[in-house]
Amino acid sequence: MRAKNKAVGDQIQNGGEVNQTVSLKELARHLNLSPTTLSLVLNDAPASVSIPQETKDRIHRAAREFNYRPNFLARSLRAQRTFTVGVLVPELSDGYSAMVLGGIEDFLIQENYFYLVASHRHDDVLLEQYRRLLCERRVEGLIAVDTLCGGKDSPLPVVTVSGHAGAKEVTNVALDHTRAAIVAIEHLKTLGHTRIAFIKGQDFSSDTEVRFAAIRHAMKSFDLRIDEKLVAQLEGNSPSPELGYVATRKLLATKHNFTALFAFNDVSATGAIRALQEAGKNVPEDVSVIGFDDVYSAAFQNPPLTTVRQPLREMGKLAAETLLKRLSAGRDTESPRLLTVQPELIVRESTATCSS
Amino acid sequence: MRAKNKAVGDQIQNGGEVNQTVSLKELARHLNLSPTTLSLVLNDAPASVSIPQETKDRIHRAAREFNYRPNFLARSLRAQRTFTVGVLVPELSDGYSAMVLGGIEDFLIQENYFYLVASHRHDDVLLEQYRRLLCERRVEGLIAVDTLCGGKDSPLPVVTVSGHAGAKEVTNVALDHTRAAIVAIEHLKTLGHTRIAFIKGQDFSSDTEVRFAAIRHAMKSFDLRIDEKLVAQLEGNSPSPELGYVATRKLLATKHNFTALFAFNDVSATGAIRALQEAGKNVPEDVSVIGFDDVYSAAFQNPPLTTVRQPLREMGKLAAETLLKRLSAGRDTESPRLLTVQPELIVRESTATCSS
DNA sequence: AGCCTTTACTAAATCGTTTTACTAGATTGG
DNA sequence: CCAATCTAGTAAAACGATTTAGTAAAGGCT
Numbered sequence: 001m002r003a004k005n006k007a008v009g010d011q012i013q014n015g016g017e018v019n020q021t022v023s024l025k026e027l028a029r030h031l032n033l034s035p036t037t038l039s040l041v042l043n044d045a046p047a048s049v050s051i052p053q054e055t056k057d058r059i060h061r062a063a064r065e066f067n068y069r070p071n072f073l074a075r076s077l078r079a080q081r082t083f084t085v086g087v088l089v090p091e092l093s094d095g096y097s098a099m100v101l102g103g104i105e106d107f108l109i110q111e112n113y114f115y116l117v118a119s120h121r122h123d124d125v126l127l128e129q130y131r132r133l134l135c136e137r138r139v140e141g142l143i144a145v146d147t148l149c150g151g152k153d154s155p156l157p158v159v160t161v162s163g164h165a166g167a168k169e170v171t172n173v174a175l176d177h178t179r180a181a182i183v184a185i186e187h188l189k190t191l192g193h194t195r196i197a198f199i200k201g202q203d204f205s206s207d208t209e210v211r212f213a214a215i216r217h218a219m220k221s222f223d224l225r226i227d228e229k230l231v232a233q234l235e236g237n238s239p240s241p242e243l244g245y246v247a248t249r250k251l252l253a254t255k256h257n258f259t260a261l262f263a264f265n266d267v268s269a270t271g272a273i274r275a276l277q278e279a280g281k282n283v284p285e286d287v288s289v290i291g292f293d294d295v296y297s298a299a300f301q302n303p304p305l306t307t308v309r310q311p312l313r314e315m316g317k318l319a320a321e322t323l324l325k326r327l328s329a330g331r332d333t334e335s336p337r338l339l340t341v342q343p344e345l346i347v348r349e350s351t352a353t354c355s356s
Numbered sequence: 357m358r359a360k361n362k363a364v365g366d367q368i369q370n371g372g373e374v375n376q377t378v379s380l381k382e383l384a385r386h387l388n389l390s391p392t393t394l395s396l397v398l399n400d401a402p403a404s405v406s407i408p409q410e411t412k413d414r415i416h417r418a419a420r421e422f423n424y425r426p427n428f429l430a431r432s433l434r435a436q437r438t439f440t441v442g443v444l445v446p447e448l449s450d451g452y453s454a455m456v457l458g459g460i461e462d463f464l465i466q467e468n469y470f471y472l473v474a475s476h477r478h479d480d481v482l483l484e485q486y487r488r489l490l491c492e493r494r495v496e497g498l499i500a501v502d503t504l505c506g507g508k509d510s511p512l513p514v515v516t517v518s519g520h521a522g523a524k525e526v527t528n529v530a531l532d533h534t535r536a537a538i539v540a541i542e543h544l545k546t547l548g549h550t551r552i553a554f555i556k557g558q559d560f561s562s563d564t565e566v567r568f569a570a571i572r573h574a575m576k577s578f579d580l581r582i583d584e585k586l587v588a589q590l591e592g593n594s595p596s597p598e599l600g601y602v603a604t605r606k607l608l609a610t611k612h613n614f615t616a617l618f619a620f621n622d623v624s625a626t627g628a629i630r631a632l633q634e635a636g637k638n639v640p641e642d643v644s645v646i647g648f649d650d651v652y653s654a655a656f657q658n659p660p661l662t663t664v665r666q667p668l669r670e671m672g673k674l675a676a677e678t679l680l681k682r683l684s685a686g687r688d689t690e691s692p693r694l695l696t697v698q699p700e701l702i703v704r705e706s707t708a709t710c711s712s
Numbered sequence: 713a714g715c716c717t718t719t720a721c722t723a724a725a726t727c728g729t730t731t732t733a734c735t736a737g738a739t740t741g742g
Numbered sequence: 743c744c745a746a747t748c749t750a751g752t753a754a755a756a757c758g759a760t761t762t763a764g765t766a767a768a769g770g771c772t
Contacts, residue, residue, distance in 0.1 A: 023727090023728055023729085024728065024729065024730095025728070025729090033751080033752090034751075034752050034753080035728085035729080035730090035752095036730085036731085036751080036752060036753080036754095037750085037751060037752075039729070039730060039731085040730090040731095040751095043730080045730090045731090047731090047732095049749095050748075050749050050750055050751075051749090051750065051751075052749085052750075055750080055751090069488075069491070069492050070492070070728080070729070071433070071494070071727085071728050071729065072492050072493045072494055073429050073432050073433040073438070073494055073727085073728075073729090074433055074727070074728035074729040074730090074757085075728080075729055075730080076429050076729095076757095077427070077429040077430055077433055077727090077728085077729075077756095077757045077758065077759090078728085078729050078730050078731085078756075078757050079729085079730075079757085080757070082429070084472075091458070092454050092457050092458040092461060093451070093454045093455045093457075093458040093652075093669070094454075094652075095449070095451065095454075097454075098448050098449045098450075098451075098453075098454035099449045101448050101449075102447070102448040102449040102475070105448060105473065105474070105475060109474060109486075114472045114474075114489070114493065115472070115473070116440075116470045116471070116472065117461065117471070117473065118461070118465060118470075119458070119461060130465075132425075133470070135425070136425050136426070136428050137428045137470065138427070138428055138429055238652075239652055240652045240653075240655075240656075241652065241653055241655070241656035242655075242656075245656070267652070267653065270653055270656040270657075271656050273656075273658065274656050274658070274660075277658065296449075296450075296595055296596045296597065296623070297596075297597055297623065297626055297653055299596075299597070299598075300596075300597035300598075300601070300626040300627050300629075300630050301626075301657070301658065302629065302630070302633065302657065302658035302659075303658075304630075313449070379757090379758060379759085380758065380759060380760095381758075381759090389721080389722090390721070390722045390723080391722095391758085391759080391760090392721080392722060392723080392724095392760085392761085393720085393721060393722075395759070395760060395761085396721095396760090396761095399760080401760090401761085403761090403762095406718075406719050406720055406721080407719090407720065407721080408719085408720075411720080411721090426758080426759065427757085427758050427759060428759095429757085429758075429759090430727085430757070430758035430759035430760085431758080431759055431760075432727090432759095433726095433727045433728070433729090433757090433758085433759080434726070434727050434758085434759055434760050434761085435727085435759090435760075436727070
C-alpha cells in the first residue's frame with residue numbers, strides 16, 4: 001500500500017511542477033478503490049447513491065489534490081460523442097467569415113462545444129478533403145459559411161450560412177434578400193436615382209445569384225431598368241477592396257453614365273469609392289454608393305457608408321443553435337430548410353439626392 | 357461465414373446511402389482476417405512485409421469499397437497524440453486576430469493538424485477556463501495571440517504572438533517595435549513634424565507598452581519631445597474605429613496643437629481621421645495620420661493610409677511552425693524565447709509635409 | 713529425420729473512460 | 743430464523759484502434 005501511494009506521489013512530484021495527468025486508474029489505486037467507484041462518484045451517477053458521503057468526499061478531495069481531469073478522448077470514444085462541430089469557411093481573414101464565426105463561437109462555447117475550422121478558398125478539392133478530415137475527426141455536425149456544400153453524401157447534419165437553399169437535408173440561414181434589395185433600391189429611387197450601376201459578387205459566392213435576382217425583381221417593381229452594361233462583377237478571391245476598385249474602373253470605362261452604385265459588400269464599396277474619386281467623381285455629390293454587410297469600418301469610411309446591414313454575428317449564432325438543436329433531436333425529426341433573417345438599411349453619407 | 361458477411365453487407369446497404377462508419381473489426385470479420393493484419397497493412401507497417409501482395413490488395417479493396425475511415429479518437433487515445441493545437445485570441449471578429457489565425461491555419465492544415473479556437477475578450481477568468489478546456493481536450497500545444505498567457509503553470513508548450521516576452525518557457529513571435537517606431541517617427545520628422553500626438557493601445561493589449569516604450573526611445577533619438585498631453589489611449593474592447601474616434605476627440609479637446617498623429621492601429625486611425633475631419637482639420641494638409649498593421653482596407657481609406665505594416669499572416673504561420681517544431685523536438689530541447697519579424701513603412705496619402 | 717527459417721498470420725494488452733452486471737456482507741421484515 | 747433488501751462496492755466488457763509477442767504451417771538445409 002505504501003508502495004502504491006508512492007508511485008502516484010512520485011509522478012506528482014516529478015520535475016517539481018504540477019504533473020500533466022493522473023488517470024482514473026492511478027487515482028483509484030491511490031485510494032484503494034476501483035475506477036468504477038470513482039467514475040460513479042465523480043460523475044454523480046444515479047448508482048452512486050449507495051456510496052457513503054465519507055467515501056465521496058475522499059474521492060473528491062483526491063481528485064482536486066491531484067488535479068484529475070478526465071481524458072476527453074477516452075470519454076468521447078466511449079460515449080460516441082465529441083462535442084465538436086466542424087466549420088467550413090472560404091477564408092478566415094475577410095471580415096465576413098470572421099464575424100459569422102464569432103457568432104458561432106459565442107453559442108458553441110456556451111454550450112460546451114468546440115469547433116474545428118478549415119478554410120477552403122473556394123477550391124472544391126480542398127473543400128471535399130476538409131469535409132472528410134472533419135468527419136474523420138468525428139465532428140458531430142458541420143456549419144458551412146458562404147460555401148456550396150452538398151448535404152447529399154454527408155452522413156452528418158449540415159447547417160449553412162448563406163449557402164444554397166435547396167439541398168434536401170440542410171438548413172440554410174440566410175438574409176431576406178428580397179427585402180434587402182427592396183430597401184436599397186427604394187432608398188435610391190427616393191433620392192431620385194434611375195441610372196444605377198451594380199457590382200455583383202463572385203460566382204463562387206452563394207449570395208451572388210439570389211441577391212442579383214432579388215435586385216432585378218426590386219428594380220422591376222419600382223419601374224426601373226437595369227442597364228446590363230452597368231453591371232460589373234467581382235473577380236478573384238482576395239478579401240481586399242481592390243476587387244471593387246477594379247470592377248468600378250470597368251464600369252467607368254463603359255462611358256455609360258450612372259448616378260448611383262450598389263456594391264456587393266462594404267469592402268468592394270470602399271474600393272469603388274476610391275475608383276470614383278480618382279476619376280474625378282465625388283461621392284455622394286456625383287455618384288451615390290451603397291454597400292452591403294455593415295462591417296465595423298463602414299461607419300468610418302470617408303464618406304461614412306450607407307449600407308444594407310446583415311446581422312452576421314446573429315446568423316452565426318443562429319446556425320450554431322440550429323445545428324445543436326438538430327443534434328439533440330435525433331436524425332428522424334424534420335428541421336426547417338430555411339431560416340431567414342432581416343436586413344436593415346443604414347443610411348449614412350455616401351448616398352444623396354440625384355443632382356443630374 | 358455467410359452470416360458474417362451478411363452482417364456487414366446489411367449495414368452498408370441500409371438506407372440506400374453510404375453508411376456512416378465501418379470499424380476495423382467489422383471489416384476484418386468480413387475478410388476473415390484479424391484486425392491486426394488489416395491495421396498492419398493499411399498503415400503499411402514494417403511488419404507487413406510478410407503479408408502477400410494478394411492479401412494486401414484484398415484488404416485495400418475492401419477498405420475502399422466500404423469507405424473505411426479509422427476512428428481518430430481511438431487512434432489518438434492509443435497514440436497519445438491528437439494532432440490538434442489550441443488557439444487563444446481576444447476576439448475573432450477584429451481583423452488582427454483573424455489575420456494571424458489565417459496564417460496559423462495555413463501552416464497547421466498543411467501539416468495535418470487542426471486547431472480549436474476560443475476567444476476570451478480579455479477576461480482573465482474566461483481565459484483560464486478556456487485554457488483548461490483546451491488542455492482537457494488534449495491539445496498538444498497552445499498559441500496565444502495578443503494575450504497574456506503565463507507559461508508557468510502550463511504543462512503544454514506555448515507560443516505567443518505579440519505576447520509578453522519574458523515567460524521562461526514560451527516563445528514569443530513579435531514585431532521589432534524598436535524598428536517600427538524608428539521608421540514611423542523618422543518619416544514624420546523628415547516631413548517636418550515636431551508636435552506629434554499619439555494614441556496608445558488598451559492596457560490589456562500586449563503590444564501597448566513595448567510599442568510606446570519604443571516610441572519614446574525613437575522620439576528621443578530624433579531629438580523630439582513627447583508632450584504628455586498629446587498622448588491618448590484607446591478604451592474599451594470593441595474592434596470598431598469608434599475607440600480611435602473618441603481618443604482623438606480627447607486630444608482635440610486639450611487644445612494643444614499637433615500636426616501629426618500616430619495611431620495604435622489602422623482601425624483607430626480610421627476613427628481618428630473621422631474625428632479630425634469633423635473638427636474641420638484636413639488630413640493630411642492640417643494633420644498627418646499614420647496607422648499601424650496595414651489591414652486590407654488601409655489602402656482604400658480616404659485618404660489612403662500611411663501605416664507601419666505588420667506581417668500578421670506570417671507571424672501566425674511562424675508561430676504555428678515554431679510550435680510544431682517544438683512538439684517534435686521533445687521537451688528537453690531549448691527553443692528561442694523571441695522571434696522577431698520586421699515592420700515595413702507603407703507611405704500612402706495620409707501623411708504630408710508639415711505646413712505650419 | 714531433425715532443426716532452423718520464413719511466411720502468414722493472430723491473441724491479447726493497451727490507451728482511459730463508462731456502464732452493466734454482479735457479489736459479499738449487513739440489515740430488516742414477517 | 744430465513745428470505746428479501748440494502749449497502750458498498752467490484753469485475754469485466756465496451757468504445758476502436760495500435761503494437762508486442764506469439765504460433766502454426768511450409769520450406770530449406772544437412
